[in-house]
Amino acid sequence: MKLNRREFIGGASMLASGALTAAAAPVVVAAAAAGGAGAMRRIATEEAFSIPEITQALSELGSQSDSNNLDMILLRTMYARGAVRSGALTRLNDLYDERLRIMDEHGVDMHLLSLTAPGVQMFDTETAVSLARLANDRLAEAVARHPTRFAGLASFAPQDPARAAKEMERARRELKLHGFVVNSHTNNEYYDDPKFWPIFEAAEALDGAIYIHPRAPSDQMADPFRVYNMQSAMWGYGIETSTHAMRLIMSGLFDRFPKLKIVLGHMGEGIPYWLWRIDHMSAASVSLGRAKIKLKPSEYFKRNFLITTSGVEDPLVLRYCIDKLGIDNIMWAIDYPYQPTGPAVKFMNEAPVSEAERAQLFHRNAERVFHIAPLGDAMAARS
Ligand code: 1DF
Numbered sequence: 056m057k058l059n060r061r062e063f064i065g066g067a068s069m070l071a072s073g074a075l076t077a078a079a080a081p082v083v084v085a086a087a088a089a090g091g092a093g094a095m096r097r098i099a100t101e102e103a104f105s106i107p108e109i110t111q112a113l114s115e116l117g118s119q120s121d122s123n124n125l126d127m128i129l130l131r132t133m134y135a136r137g138a139v140r141s142g143a144l145t146r147l148n149d150l151y152d153e154r155l156r157i158m159d160e161h162g163v164d165m166h167l168l169s170l171t172a173p174g175v176q177m178f179d180t181e182t183a184v185s186l187a188r189l190a191n192d193r194l195a196e197a198v199a200r201h202p203t204r205f206a207g208l209a210s211f212a213p214q215d216p217a218r219a220a221k222e223m224e225r226a227r228r229e230l231k232l233h234g235f236v237v238n239s240h241t242n243n244e245y246y247d248d249p250k251f252w253p254i255f256e257a258a259e260a261l262d263g264a265i266y267i268h269p270r271a272p273s274d275q276m277a278d279p280f281r282v283y284n285m286q287s288a289m290w291g292y293g294i295e296t297s298t299h300a301m302r303l304i305m306s307g308l309f310d311r312f313p314k315l316k317i318v319l320g321h322m323g324e325g326i327p328y329w330l331w332r333i334d335h336m337s338a339a340s341v342s343l344g345r346a347k348i349k350l351k352p353s354e355y356f357k358r359n360f361l362i363t364t365s366g367v368e369d370p371l372v373l374r375y376c377i378d379k380l381g382i383d384n385i386m387w388a389i390d391y392p393y394q395p396t397g398p399a400v401k402f403m404n405e406a407p408v409s410e411a412e413r414a415q416l417f418h419r420n421a422e423r424v425f426h427i428a429p430l431g432d433a434m435a436a437r438s
């Protein structure tokens with residue numbers, strides 16, 4: 056007898072919550088020990104990769120600069136000297152070996168891959184345009200080789216918004232990639248500037264969500280973050296990225312592009328926590344004419360944004376975000392290779408949510424937002 060997926064999953068979680076009787080439990084344990092086959096589909100949505108051409112170019116860039124902006128420090132250490140976290144570099148450039156093995160080991164069905172931060176955004180325009188194309192080609196190749204294991208977010212070069220829009224179109228229409236990624240500012244510029252509108256126009260028209268991934272604070276923001284390594288993912292990444300997202304909201308971007316979808320990692324980079332106060336205090340900005348927006352900031356956040364759980368394994372924060380934003384707006388992520396896979400899987404396996412909610416977090420929302428074929432369809436297409 057084949058165990059029905061839904062029954063199996065329900066049984067496993069009831070076991071976790073202690074709801075099953077002792078007599079019924081061994082059957083479920085045996086099924087769980089059998090591994091990934093019967094388990095709930097797990098799509099991880101902030102999974103980094105790179106390609107040797109880009110790690111090489113970043114390494115050269117790092118060796119030419121003495122900037123004390125953390126992104127440049129990263130290029131000098133991780134890339135140029137290979138001294139710090141060189142293991143991460145190997146893992147970034149590996150798509151088919153250790154990555155798949157770690158995914159299998161922990162029951163991760165799919166990585167939604169994105170070119171690791173800072174992407175192509177620190178290169179000169181021509182280099183950025185051509186390396187984004189190359190990364191997207193290589194990404195499409197990985198998805199073609201393993202369509203049930205990989206999906207991909209396309210990169211583009213914000214340095215040239217018109218050509219960025221062209222590459223976005225190629226990535227969705229020809230390469231069939233699943234959305235887009237960008238790592239906050241480019242050359243210290245934020246995308247509320249109307250010169251970046253072609254990028255958002257393309258994303259909306261192509262129905263491709265843009266994942267705004269962090270990078271270190273821009274030069275004009277970085278000073279108070281330079282002590283205690285605070286430019287890092289500990290604090291600076293989130294402040295940089297949430298500030299960027301707030302600029303997009305307050306600029307009225309989502310009145311111009313009402314169907315645009317933006318994804319933020321790290322449980323929304325702190326914005327969910329602030330929403331009440333942002334609504335309350337932005338009323339003054341609007342009435343003073345300093346910002347022109349039709350809706351409350353929280354209304355855009357719920358309509359135009361999704362968040363992922365990358366790097367925040369706190370069930371209280373998850374519960375709050377579900378209650379505040381709605382279960383449709385949250386997706387699971389690991390942040391491979393920067394975060395270990397096991398604890399991220401365990402966090403979502405055991406999160407105190409209903410099984411219907413867990414399915415949305417683990418795969419349904421990602422399937423919807425990133426145009427990933429549901430499992431039944433993917434299997435049918437392969438046979
Ligand atoms: C780090 C963290 C690096 C994240 C990342 O890409 C990254 C880190 C360079 O801690 O060095 O994506 N993160 O998303 O938290």
Ligand code: MN
Pocket residue numbers: 101103268320365390393
């Ligand atoms: Mn990340």
